Amino acid sequence: MKKFLTIFFAVLLFIILLLLVIPMISVYLKTPMLLSGYSSSFTIQFNSQFVVLGLVLLVICFFFYRYGKYWRKLLRVNLILSVLFFLAQVYFTAVMLSTARKYKTHGSFSQGLKSQKEPVKPDETYSYLTVYNEKQHMDVFYPEKKSSNPTVPVILVHGGAFIEGNRTQVGYAANWFKDHGYTVFSIDYPLGKYDRQNWESAVNSVVTSMGFIAKNSKKFNIDPGKLVLVGGSAGAALVMQADLGLRKGFAKPYDSLQPPLPAAVIAIYPPVSLSELWQKIDEKKNIDLKDAARKYLGGSPSEFPQRYAQLNLIDQLSEGISPTFIIAGEIDHVVNVEATRKFVKRAEELKLPVSYVEIPYGEHVFDANSNSIAGQIEWNKIGAFLKNNHLEN
Numbered sequence: 001m002k003k004f005l006t007i008f009f010a011v012l013l014f015i016i017l018l019l020l021v022i023p024m025i026s027v028y029l030k031t032p033m034l035l036s037g038y039s040s041s042f043t044i045q046f047n048s049q050f051v052v053l054g055l056v057l058l059v060i061c062f063f064f065y066r067y068g069k070y071w072r073k074l075l076r077v078n079l080i081l082s083v084l085f086f087l088a089q090v091y092f093t094a095v096m097l098s099t100a101r102k103y104k105t106h107g108s109f110s111q112g113l114k115s116q117k118e119p120v121k122p123d124e125t126y127s128y129l130t131v132y133n134e135k136q137h138m139d140v141f142y143p144e145k146k147s148s149n150p151t152v153p154v155i156l157v158h159g160g161a162f163i164e165g166n167r168t169q170v171g172y173a174a175n176w177f178k179d180h181g182y183t184v185f186s187i188d189y190p191l192g193k194y195d196r197q198n199w200e201s202a203v204n205s206v207v208t209s210m211g212f213i214a215k216n217s218k219k220f221n222i223d224p225g226k227l228v229l230v231g232g233s234a235g236a237a238l239v240m241q242a243d244l245g246l247r248k249g250f251a252k253p254y255d256s257l258q259p260p261l262p263a264a265v266i267a268i269y270p271p272v273s274l275s276e277l278w279q280k281i282d283e284k285k286n287i288d289l290k291d292a293a294r295k296y297l298g299g300s301p302s303e304f305p306q307r308y309a310q311l312n313l314i315d316q317l318s319e320g321i322s323p324t325f326i327i328a329g330e331i332d333h334v335v336n337v338e339a340t341r342k343f344v345k346r347a348e349e350l351k352l353p354v355s356y357v358e359i360p361y362g363e364h365v366f367d368a369n370s371n372s373i374a375g376q377i378e379w380n381k382i383g384a385f386l387k388n389n390h391l392e393n
Contacts, residue, residue, distance in 0.1 A: 006064070010074050013061060017081040020053075024088050027361055030331045040331065040363035043092040044374050048112030051093055054086030095360055096373035103357055105380040107373040114371045119168075120175050122186070128212040129254055131190050131201055138209060139167055140220065141174050141184035143393070152263075152391050153213055153222035156186040157206055159233030161292040161334075162199075163192045172370040173230060176379055181393030183222050185213055189238070192295035199297045199307050203241040203251045210242070211257030226263045226391055233335065233364065236270030240313055240324070247319040250310050264389050265324040266382055269332055269364055272313045273339035275301045287333050314343045323353040325385040327378055329362025357381050 023039035043050075061082040065075045093109065100107030122139035129136040143151055154177045158165045167186040177184045189205040192198040206229070214224035229239035243265050245251020253259065271277075277293045278300050293300075301308040309315060324347075328340045337358070347354040359366050359374045367375045386392050 007071055010064060010071050010078060013057070013064070013078045014074060014081070017057065017061075017078060017085060020050075020057075021081055021085050021088075024085065027331070027363075028088065030361070040329075040361060040366060043089070043361055044096070044329075044359065044363065044366045045369040045372050046112075047089070047093045047096055047373050048109050050089040051086070051109075052113070054082070054089045058082040058086045092361065093373065096377070099360055100373060100377050100380075103377060103381060105377055105384065107376050109373070111376060112369075112372050116172060116370055117175050119171060120178055122174075126212075128187070129205055129208050131205060131254065132196060134190060136188045136190065136205055136209075137167060138185045138187040138212075141178045141186070143181045143183060144179055145181060147181070147221075147393070150217070150221055150223040151181060151183045151393055152226045152228060152386075153217075153220065153224070154182045154184050154228045154230055155206070155209060155213070155239075156184060157189070157229065157231035157235035157238050158186070159231070159235045160191070161289060162202060162234045162237075162296040163292050165191075165234075171368070172375075172379075173232075176370070176382075177230075180383070182228075183220055185209065192292070194295055197296060197298045199311065202296075203238050203245055204254060206238050206242045207246060207251045207259060208253040208255060208257070210259035210262070211253045211255065214259050215257050224260055227260060228264045228266065228386070228391060229262045230266040230268075231270070232268040234271065236267035236326075237272065237274075237311075237313070239265050240267050240270055240272065241311065243322045243324070244313060244316040244319070247321075248316055262322045264386065264391055265322050266385070267324060267326045268367070268378070269328045269335050270326060270340065271335045272343045273336065274311050275308045276336045276339055286336070289334070314339070314346050317343075317347060317350055317352060321347065321352045321354065323355075323385075323389045325355045325357075325382060327357040327359070327381065329359045329364060329366045331361060332364045334364040355381075355385055 027040045027043045061079045065079045097107050123142050124140040126138050127135045128138050156170045156173055158169045167188045170186045174184050187209045190198045190201045217224040231239040242251050243262050277289050297307050298304050328337050344356040367378050
């Protein structure tokens with residue numbers, strides 16, 4: 001019986017260690033699509049937890065190797081794998097802490113062990129627009145601490161490749177801004193379909209929501225001159241389109257309420273060049289999003305050159321830009337980070353107010369765990385960005 005249990009646990013440990021080590025290696029090699037687009041969870045989203053897990057597995061494997069009498073070769077392999085996993089997690093954690101120092105912000109190993117807060121529920125919900133015979137809604141979250149002074153308003157725009165998602169999928173963002181004294185508006189916008197492309201209606205809806213909020217500024221007790229746009233993924237592209245589109249004239253509200261230009265834009269892993277979705281896909285690095293592009297834009301750049309020219313944001317910088325903070329992951333398999341780097345470089349050449357942070361080994365949605373070191377870097381830098389632009393409450 002003792003022999004059977006030893007062999008059973010040795011094999012079980014071997015399987016567990018393989019399932020942990022193989023994705024870790026694929027991320028280290030910066031080929032996340034080798035296994036799964038989200039294999040970086042093993043290195044970035046749960047740094048602190050995996051260091052602890054690695055240490056526990058190391059101790060267990062050492063115990064089995066030291067005192068086990070059966071299947072010694074497998075016990076030795078398990079010990080080697082556990083050492084490899086533990087040291088790799090220490091390495092990735094050290095990289096994240098070094099990144100925090102590089103960007104002159106704080107990263108805490110112990111905070112990474114904490115569980116996330118449950119998403120807050122909205123205080124109110126409004127319909128701000130009807131388009132395609134569909135009502136578009138916004139959820140409103142008021143600051144935790146009430147103030148008689150007007151607060152800084154924040155519009156959250158969800159992701160989903162322009163074709164899915166809704167206003168409830170804003171995760172930790174609503175919690176953070178509400179806790180820091182902001183009034184938060186999380187909005188829906190029309191989603192793309194094969195028979196209903198939303199390349200104009202999505203950004204125009206964002207702009208319309210800005211006008212709606214500005215018109216009702218007294219009701220919401222906000223300062224419309226300090227409006228901050230925040231989006232992730234497709235939502236990040238839309239908030240940048242809203243800013244640049246208001247300046248260039250291609251983004252317009254559905255009503256006569258012309259909104260003020262945003263005081264700041266926060267774009268989290270934004271797709272800034274949609275034409276590149278049609279380039280040859282390296283299946284080891286990127287996912288094929290042509291189907292989403294057809295629903296969003298109708299087809300390829302050769303079929304609709306004007307649409308792509310408008311939404312390749314690097315070509316829209318000539319009229320300036322609101323202070324913009326961009327954060328991206330180094331090995332994002334959904335958004336082309338090379339295009340993001342080109343955008344930032346071009347903005348810097350034009351001396352435009354763009355700040356950029358890049359998370360090493362970071363995947364798409366690297367910040368799903370806001371308490372991870374990468375998540376801490378993101379939100380600490382967002383806080384510093386808002387403070388530097390006099391947009392803190």
